[in-house]
Amino acid sequence: xxxxxxxxxxxxxxxxxxxxxxxxxxxxxxxxxxxxxxxxxxxxxxxxxxxxxxxxxxxxxxxxxxxxxxxxxxxxxxxxxxxxxxxxxxxxxxxxxxxxxxxxxxxxxxxxxxxxxxxxxxxxxxxxxxxxxxxxxxxxxxxxxxxxxxxxxxxxxxxxxxxxxxxxxxxxxxxxxxxxxxxxxxxxxxxxxxxxxxxxxxxxxxx
Amino acid sequence: xxxxxxxxxxxxxxxxxxxxxxxxxxxxxxxxxxxxxxxxxxxxxxxxxxxxxxxxxxxxxxxxxxxxxxxxxxxxxxxxxxxxxxxxxxxxxxxxxxxxxxxxxxxxxxxxxxxxxxxxxxxxxxxxxxxxxxxxxxxxxxxxxxxxxxxxxxxxxxxxxxxxxxxxxxxxxxxxxxxxxxxxxxxxxxxxxxxxxxxxxxxxxxxxxxxxxxxxxxxxxxxxxxxxxxxxxxxxxxxxxxxxxxxxxxxxxxxxxxxxxxxxxxxxxxxxxxxxxxxxxxxxxxxxxxxxxxxxxx
Numbered sequence: 001x002x003x004x005x006x007x008x009x010x011x012x013x014x015x016x017x018x019x020x021x022x023x024x025x026x027x028x029x030x031x032x033x034x035x036x037x038x039x040x041x042x043x044x045x046x047x048x049x050x051x052x053x054x055x056x057x058x059x060x061x062x063x064x065x066x067x068x069x070x071x072x073x074x075x076x077x078x079x080x081x082x083x084x085x086x087x088x089x090x091x092x093x094x095x096x097x098x099x100x101x102x103x104x105x106x107x108x109x110x111x112x113x114x115x116x117x118x119x120x121x122x123x124x125x126x127x128x129x130x131x132x133x134x135x136x137x138x139x140x141x142x143x144x145x146x147x148x149x150x151x152x153x154x155x156x157x158x159x160x161x162x163x164x165x166x167x168x169x170x171x172x173x174x175x176x177x178x179x180x181x182x183x184x185x186x187x188x189x190x191x192x193x194x195x196x197x198x199x200x201x202x203x204x205x206x207x
Numbered sequence: 208x209x210x211x212x213x214x215x216x217x218x219x220x221x222x223x224x225x226x227x228x229x230x231x232x233x234x235x236x237x238x239x240x241x242x243x244x245x246x247x248x249x250x251x252x253x254x255x256x257x258x259x260x261x262x263x264x265x266x267x268x269x270x271x272x273x274x275x276x277x278x279x280x281x282x283x284x285x286x287x288x289x290x291x292x293x294x295x296x297x298x299x300x301x302x303x304x305x306x307x308x309x310x311x312x313x314x315x316x317x318x319x320x321x322x323x324x325x326x327x328x329x330x331x332x333x334x335x336x337x338x339x340x341x342x343x344x345x346x347x348x349x350x351x352x353x354x355x356x357x358x359x360x361x362x363x364x365x366x367x368x369x370x371x372x373x374x375x376x377x378x379x380x381x382x383x384x385x386x387x388x389x390x391x392x393x394x395x396x397x398x399x400x401x402x403x404x405x406x407x408x409x410x411x412x413x414x415x416x417x418x419x420x421x422x423x424x425x426x427x428x429x430x431x432x433x434x435x436x437x438x439x440x441x442x443x444x445x446x447x448x449x450x451x452x453x454x455x456x457x458x459x460x461x462x463x464x465x466x467x468x469x470x471x472x473x474x475x476x477x478x479x480x481x482x483x484x485x486x487x488x489x490x491x492x493x494x495x496x497x498x499x500x501x502x503x504x505x
Binding site: 033034035036037038039040041044050051053054055096097098100134136137140141145146148149150152153156157160163164167168171174175176177178189191192194195196 | 220221222318319320337338339340341342343345346351355357360452454455457458462463466467469470473474477480481484485486488489490
């Protein structure tokens with residue numbers, strides 16, 4: 001593939017933010033699941049044991065939140081539902097079954113990615129707020145027991161939603177061949193752009 | 208407490224049966240509030256036996272000292288002046304501390320394997336060497352008992368002197384009580400004894416006297432004889448019908464298997480999708496033709 005056939009999709013800054021979010025997410029999901037269910041407790045070993053996992057988890061969480069929010073500031077305007085999005089969602093069956101010739105053309109992000117973006121943002125905010133309420137030993141003691149209990153439940157619920165969406169996100173990046181490479185190198189092929197994000201490709205080609 | 212490892216009924220964050228070869232009779236501590244004179248001998252005995260010393264605090268104008276439970280004070284006397292009926296003044300004194308619930312909210316909430324155990328005799332004990340300091344036990348407890356140490360971030364509370372009980376002794380507080388207001392024995396004996404005391408109190412005009420053994424937490428292994436059992440809140444906020452909070456029950460109950468199953472099914476669904484439909488691959492990459500071709504609207 002010649003250099004010319006590649007086009008820029010992500011700057012190095014955007015990619016660094018993405019992968020900081022991804023790596024911190026992985027550590028948080030592992031230690032969080034360890035606190036969530038006994039069958040996963042062994043995952044605390046990843047952070048150096050139960051007590052270390054308890055100490056580090058919230059700090060890593062703050063790093064993930066900051067990285068994600070910086071990314072959200074850069075990307076939110078690409079993620080407003082518009083144009084063919086409703087139509088695309090109506091034909092989600094064709095999308096899933098790889099009948100791409102029938103799928104209406106969409107822009108830089110497809111509606112699935114856009115919805116993912118907003119739900120991720122919501123769960124990040126809930127995770128931060130509830131996480132502060134249950135953060136031992138610094139903040140939890142200053143909240144009422146009722147708040148801590150509710151915070152723990154919300155933290156678990158939003159974390160489950162987040163992990164579930166990330167499973168979908170990771171699989172999708174594998175499913176749509178070339179996507180992971182795009183987030184690693186910052187470049188995608190013209191063919192990839194034309195096939196998966198035709199309206200975005202037109203914009204880029206016009207420049 | 209390795210010596211007691213053969214008679215554990217429940218172990219935190221453990222889904223297989225804990226060592227349970229031996230079975231012991233259920234024990235209980237009975238605190239007869241009507242016989243308590245508030246001398247704090249039990250507080251002193253607790254600190255002495257367990258080798259603990261709270262920091263000397265400040266007098267805030269009431270007898271309560273220390274004002275609250277902490278990692279060094281596993282039991283405190285709480286004093287309440289109340290007027291149950293017009294004109295009367297009653298001084299209600301309650302020895303506060305872990306109630307050793309049959310269905311312990313702390314143990315249910317604890318994520319660290321073996322940090323909280325319930326022995327087959329009913330005593331709920333914290334094993335600090337397994338504690339990770341997350342504070343979930345604080346959220347799980349319906350009685351606001353566990354305290355996280357500021358020094359080591361481990362959770363502490365009354366052990367019901369499990370070390371003494373294991374060798375056939377009564378808890379230190381029981382041993383020290385000068386009026387015999389604190390008693391210890393099998394739960395059956397203590398319940399029976401309490402019935403007699405309640406009948407006596409009824410005769411003496413305390414029509415609402417009763418035994419506090421709240422069934423919302425499966426009963427407790429620390430029970431009170433209360434002259435005003437109809438209003439336990441009068442005794443410095445003893446909850447009337449304590450249960451594990453619904454939020455904790457959901458979080459550490461059905462959400463655990465349901466949550467994990469959802470994650471597992473999502474991953475499985477993704478794999479099946481791959482097997483059925485495969486990846487979206489772009490053909491003719493070299494010519495930049497793409498399978499969609501140039502037919503997007505202009």
